[in-house]
Amino acid sequence: MERKHYQEPACLKAVIDDAQRNMDSVGVTCFSEVPDSILMWSHYAESHSGICVEFDHTDEKSVIAKALPVNYASVYTSVKIFQETPERQFELFLLTKSDCWSHEREWRICHFRGGVGAQQLPANAIRSIRLGCRMDSSARDTILAWARQRKLPALQTKKSSIQYGLEFETIE
Secondary structure, eight states: OTOGGGGSSHHHHHHHHHHHHHHOOEEOOOSSTTTTTTHHHHHHTTTTTTEEEOOOOOTTTTTTGGOEEEEEEOOOOOOOOTTSSSHHHHHHTTEEEEEEGGGGGEEEETTTTTTTOOOOOOOOEEEEEEEOOOOOOOHHHHHHHHHHTOOOOEEEEEEOSSSSEEEEEEEE
């Protein structure tokens, strides 16, 4: 550090490559506060044919409660590699997005130990299931059977009849 080797291009590249390798090993689970966003349903739910799972984030012991809000910015985040802990560096990288995505109002859980891949979320953390307004009947029947078996409320998403927007109706 005293000799400022970190300013040499080869050293800087090695630090960046190491940080990227570590970043690639972190898993990220993403959530949104916005269940009625037309854009979100279009992008993430196969053009309104998928589902939206509502989670209960109020149980402090649940992994869902560990979600952190994403920060939206117009410029890249500056990370002080030698002043921040590795976990804080990852959080700064993984919890910042371009402000053009701010409509998502996203929250993320960073899995530093569990890594990349499917993550087990507690079943009792699910509050409800919302079905897309273009979901085919076979998928709808399968999801409803799954929700009924778990005694979960299910809601049907519908286009609003008076404005550009979505509404939810409880399925009995």
